[in-house]
Amino acid sequence: MNRLRRRVLAVLLAAMLSMPAASAADLTAVRYHSGSEHDRVVFDLSSMPDYRVRTSADGREVTIDFRDVSAAAKISRTRLESSRIESVKYKAGQGHFLVTLRLKSGLDFQVRKLSHPARVFVDVVPKSAVKSYGGSETNSRKDAGAPASPAAGGEGNILPLSFDGLYTRMAAPGIASRTYVYWDADGKVSAYFVEADKNLYAVKPVLARGRVPGLQTTSGMSDAADAVAAVNATYFAGNGDMIGLVKIDGVIAGTTYYTRSAFGLMPDGRPVFGRVSYSGTVTLGDETQPVSGVDAERGENNLIVYNKWYGSRTRTNEYGMEYTVRNGKVTGIQTGNSPIPADGCVISVHGTAAEAFAGVQIGDRAVVTEDLGSPWNEAVQIMGAGPRLVEGGQVHVTAGEEEFPSDIRYGRAPRSAVAVLRNGNYLFGVVDGRQADSHGLTLTEWAKLLIKMGAVDAVNLDGGGSSDLVIGGKVQNKPSDGSERAVGSALILMKK
Known part of the structure; x- marks a missing residue:
């Protein structure tokens, strides 16, 4: 009986040893984004594997060696070419899956990872951007661990943000340029931001x-x-x-x-x-009328106030009347296209509004009242x-x-x-x-x-x-x- 048991155990052990080892992780997708400041290659994985990063002697190639990772056949057909990435090569064998990116000259890279969900990503950036991106030169050309915001501890009072898909660089002291790319159930989303230090x-x-x-x-x-x-x-x-x-x-x-x-x-x-809403009135002489708009095209029966932001003239036709106002007085009366004083305004009226001001003369009192409410x-x-x-x-x-x-x-x-x-x-x-x-x-x-x-x-x-x-x-x-x-x-x- 003992001899039979030993024989059965030996057969089972031999069978187990002859079975292929299960992969520690699956490489499910390779995603790619080329933005104005950087290229990002993202490797989506079922779990975080052991991996190593190697760089070629000329610094132009970065190889990510994933150990005990299986990759779908479609992965090897994913092409990556841009103004920053020259080519990509894939190689599988002996328990390894290798991805080699060939960079164009003058560029550097950073490899980072995210545990939940499991992702490894490579950012390709100009060499001059490495310090501002990673916080120190030593973070480039190696696995730098979980992605850290380059703005954390950066110049100025910049909000420290760190999540997958977010890329931040300091565009100037106190100015953080951010690009955020992610995928939802319906596809890809690309968003761009600039944060500015309120003190600067x-x-x-x-x-x-x-x-x-x-x-x-x-x-x-x-x-x-x-x-x-x-x-x-x-x-x-x-x-x-x-x-x-x-x-x-x-x-x-x-x-x-x-x-x-x-x-x-x-x-x-x-x-x-x-x-906020606008409410305005204009009083010329003894007559008061509501304002239809400011620095806008004059329409039928309108009263429009034209000030310095409208340019040098009102550019209106001759079918209305216009009253130039300076220092609380009517200083001029024209039918259209009046010059706008830098230190005053022009009241342009048509139709019923023009009829209401028919008796106004040069020298009459002029009051423009504008109310936006508090605090506006x-x-x-x-x-x-x-x-x-x-x-x-x-x-x-x-x-x-x-x-x-x-x-x-x-x-x-x-x-x-x-x-x-x-x-x-x-x-x-x-x-x-x-x-x-x-x-x-x-x-x-x-x-x-x-x-x-x-x-x-x-x-x-x-x-x-x-x-x-x-x-x-x-x-x-x-x-x-x-x-x-x-x-x-x-x-x-x-x-x-």
Whole structure:
């Protein structure tokens, strides 16, 4: 009996030894993204395997040697070629699966890992970017462990963020450029952000070509202002008129008929968020009439106030009347296309509004009253757009109550936003959409992403083909039109 038992055990042991060893992990996918600042290759695994990284003598090739990893046949067919990666080769055998990336000259790399979910990823960056990316030169060309934010302990008061798919570099002292690429159930999402240290930078609205109406690319406005960064801002008409309440250096540059969300800055630099609406009246002589709009095209029976933000002249036709106002007096009366004084305004009226002011003469008293409510009357800068996205660190989308049309309110699309982070810093952001590299986000998804980036308050800006983020004069995202769209306004970051 003992002899039979020993024989059975021997047979079982021999069978076990003859069986192929089970792989410790499966390589399920190889994903690839080429952005404006770096290329990223991501290896998705069922569990974290043992692996080693080797570099060729010339520094141009990096080989990742995965041990006891099985890879699907489709993995070896994944091609990676870009302005940074010359080629990729795969080799399997003797319990190893090797991936070799051939880099183009002048580039460096970093290999990092994430345990939950199990991922190994390679970032290909310019050699000059390695220190700002990894925090020290020694983190490059080897496995640096879990991905650490390059901004943690970086220059300025930058929010430390670290999660899979996020790439951060210090574009300037106190300026963090962030790219976040991830996949959801419906595909790929590519988003771009700039965080600015509130102690070093200020936000300011600017107009296309410095006036209304005007049309200019966001990068053009950034260049004209010598800004550190810029994002497209409020909605606009085809001719460049603002469709949102805008206030620049204390002077209103555009109005809207709706009560909608806005971002503003108080005289002490404190940021404010909330809904704002415009109410105005003009008194000439003894007659008072309501304001139809500021720096907008004059329509039937309208009263429009034109100030310095509209340019040198009103550009109106001869079918109305216009009253030049300076120092509280009517100083001129014309039928149209009046010059706009830098230290005053022009009151342009048509139809019933013109009839009401028929008796006004030069020298009569002139009072323009504008009311935005509190705290907006005291705000120095305002960029109105909407809807609200984040309030107090929670999702709070107000598209319904602000009466936004369906093309903005529903569906996934490219989006833009301005936010204030939990450390008080400013954030500009865009997410691409309507393209293979990014399917866009709903307003609620956009709000959730901004919160992930640290936002405690955020307002949506004009989106679609207008969404455009510029850092150092360079466009970071891929506008859905295929190129930058000329827009009416932008928010910029300037050194204090």
